[in-house]
Amino acid sequence: xxxxxxxxxxxxxxxxxxxxxxxxxxxxxxxEMLGMASKSAVSALVKRLILAGYVEMTPDKRLxxxxxxxxxxxxxxxxxxxxxxxxNDAMSESLTLDEYLIAKPSSTIMVRVRGDSMxxxxxxxxxxxxxERRPAANIGDIVVAIVDNEYTLKELAKDxxxxxxxxxxxxxxxxxxxxxxxxxxxMVGLVRKYR
Amino acid sequence: xxxxxxxxxxxxxxxxxxxxxxxxxxxxxxxEMLGMASKSAVSALVKRLILAGYVEMTPDKRLxxxxxxxxxxxxxxxxxxxxxxxxNDAMSESLTLDEYLIAKPSSTIMVRVRGDSMxxxxxxxxxxxxxERRPAANIGDIVVAIVDNEYTLKELAKDxxxxxxxxxxxxxxxxxxxxxxxxxxxMVGLVRKYR
DNA sequence: GTACTCACAGAACATTCGTTCGCCGTAGCT
DNA sequence: AGCTACGGCGAACGAATGTTCTGTGAGTAC
Numbered sequence: 129x130x131x132x133x134x135x136x137x138x139x140x141x142x143x144x145x146x147x148x149x150x151x152x153x154x155x156x157x158x159x160e161m162l163g164m165a166s167k168s169a170v171s172a173l174v175k176r177l178i179l180a181g182y183v184e185m186t187p188d189k190r191l192x193x194x195x196x197x198x199x200x201x202x203x204x205x206x207x208x209x210x211x212x213x214x215x216n217d218a219m220s221e222s223l224t225l226d227e228y229l230i231a232k233p234s235s236t237i238m239v240r241v242r243g244d245s246m247x248x249x250x251x252x253x254x255x256x257x258x259x260e261r262r263p264a265a266n267i268g269d270i271v272v273a274i275v276d277n278e279y280t281l282k283e284l285a286k287d288x289x290x291x292x293x294x295x296x297x298x299x300x301x302x303x304x305x306x307x308x309x310x311x312x313x314x315m316v317g318l319v320r321k322y323r
Numbered sequence: 324x325x326x327x328x329x330x331x332x333x334x335x336x337x338x339x340x341x342x343x344x345x346x347x348x349x350x351x352x353x354x355e356m357l358g359m360a361s362k363s364a365v366s367a368l369v370k371r372l373i374l375a376g377y378v379e380m381t382p383d384k385r386l387x388x389x390x391x392x393x394x395x396x397x398x399x400x401x402x403x404x405x406x407x408x409x410x411n412d413a414m415s416e417s418l419t420l421d422e423y424l425i426a427k428p429s430s431t432i433m434v435r436v437r438g439d440s441m442x443x444x445x446x447x448x449x450x451x452x453x454x455e456r457r458p459a460a461n462i463g464d465i466v467v468a469i470v471d472n473e474y475t476l477k478e479l480a481k482d483x484x485x486x487x488x489x490x491x492x493x494x495x496x497x498x499x500x501x502x503x504x505x506x507x508x509x510m511v512g513l514v515r516k517y518r
Numbered sequence: 519g520t521a522c523t524c525a526c527a528g529a530a531c532a533t534t535c536g537t538t539c540g541c542c543g544t545a546g547c548t
Numbered sequence: 549a550g551c552t553a554c555g556g557c558g559a560a561c562g563a564a565t566g567t568t569c570t571g572t573g574a575g576t577a578c
Contacts, residue, residue: 154385155537168538173556226421234334234338238395319420365526366566367524
C-alpha cells in the first residue's frame with residue numbers, strides 16, 4: 129500500500145473529531161486515534177498540516193483549525209461535471225454557519241427584518257440580519273441606526289449636507305436625521321429561511 | 324460593585340476568543356484574559372459554565388464548547404424603545420443558525436451561488452444557498468436542477484407545455500428542459516456575508 | 519454586631535503536555 | 549547493488565497543564 133497522501137486520511141479523522149467536539153485533542157490522543165504509537169510522529173504530522181495550511185497555532189500555542197480546515201464543506205456551482213456532492217457527502221457539520229457569520233459573538237445580535245425598505249438590496253421582510261454592535265460605521269455599510277427612538281436598517285451614506293440613511297426601495301425616500309444619528313450596529317450577515 | 328451575572332461577561336469573552344481561534348485557551352490564559360490572577364478561580368468558573376451547559380469536557384478531558392455556547396438571541400425590530408439586547412424578553416428566542424437553517428444535516432449541502440440570474444429574488448452572486456438534497460420539488464420552490472450537465476438555481480414552475488425553470492432577472496429567459504429535468508435539491512435557506 | 523456565602527488569590531502537587539534526538543524500516547531513485 | 553528521503557518508533561526532558569487546599573475580602577441575611 130503506497131501512501132502518497134496518507135495525511136489526507138489523517139486530516140479527515142481530525143475533521144471528524146473536530147466535528148464532534150469542536151476542539152482538537154492532544155498529540156497523545158491524536159496518535160491513538162490515527163494508530164500512531166509515538167507522539168513524535170504526531171508532531172511531524174502536525175508540522176506538515178501547518179505547512180499545508182490546515183491548522184495553526186494560536187498565540188497561546190494551542191492547536192487550532194484554519195479556514196482551509198473546513199474547506200470541503202463548500203461546493204462551488206460551476207464545477208462543470210464534478211458533482212458538488214462528490215467530495216463531501218460525508219458532510220459532517222464542521223463549519224458551522226455560526227462560526228462563518230459571527231466573528232465577535234459577544235457583540236453580535238440577530239435581528240428579524242421588518243418591512244420591504246431594503247428589498248432592492250436583497251434584504252426581505254422576515255430575513256434575519258446579523259448585526260455587530262458598534263458605535264461607528266463606514267459609508268456604504270448597511271447599518272442599524274436609531275432615529276427618533278426607532279430602529280431602522282438602512283445604508284449609511286453621506287452627501288454635502290451630512291449623513292443620510294438610504295433605503296433600497298424606490299418607494300421610500302432617504303432619511304436625513306434631524307438632530308442626531310446613532311449607529312446601533314453594522315450588518316455583517318444575512319440569513320433567510322424558505323418554507 | 325454588585326455582580327449578579329459577571330459570568331455572562333466572562334462567557335462573552337470566551338465566545339470572542341473562540342470566534343477568533345476556533346479553540347479554547349488554557350486556564351492560565353483564560354485567567355489572564357478575564358483579569359483573574361489564579362487558575363483556581365478559572366477552575367471554579369469553568370465548573371459553573373459546565374453546569375450552565377455552555378461548555379463541556381471531551382472524553383479526553385479537554386474543554387470544548389457545547390451547542391448552547393453558540394446560541395444567539397433573536398430580537399425583533401419594531402420593539403419601539405426596548406433594547407434588542409434585553410436579556411430575557413419573551414419575544415426573543417435563542418438559537419444557533421445551524422439549527423435554524425439545517426433540518427437534515429446529512430442531506431443538506433451548501434452551495435455558493437454564481438451569477439445574477441436570481442437577483443430579483445434576493446439571491447445574489449456570492450451568497451450561499453442551503454440546499455436540501457431531494458429528487459422532487461413543488462411548484463414554486465427554488466431548486467438546484469441539472470440541465471444539460473450543468474447545475475442551475477432557478478424557480479420550478481409549470482405551464483401547459485410542462486416544467487419550466489424560471490430565473491428571477493428580467494435579463495434572462497426561462498429554461499425549458501428539452502429532454503429531462505433532474506432535481507438535485509431544494510433551496511431551504513440563504514446565507515450572505517458582508518465585508 | 520455575627521454568621522454565612524461566594525468569587526477569587528496564592529501556592530503546592532502529580533499529571534500531562536509537546537519537543538527533541540537517535541534509530542529503524544520501507545519506497546524510490548540511480 | 550547502494551543511497552537518500554521520509555514516516556514512524558521509543559525514550560527522555562523541561563515546561564505547562566489542571567486539581568486541590570487554605571486564606572481573604574466583599575456582600576448579604578439575621
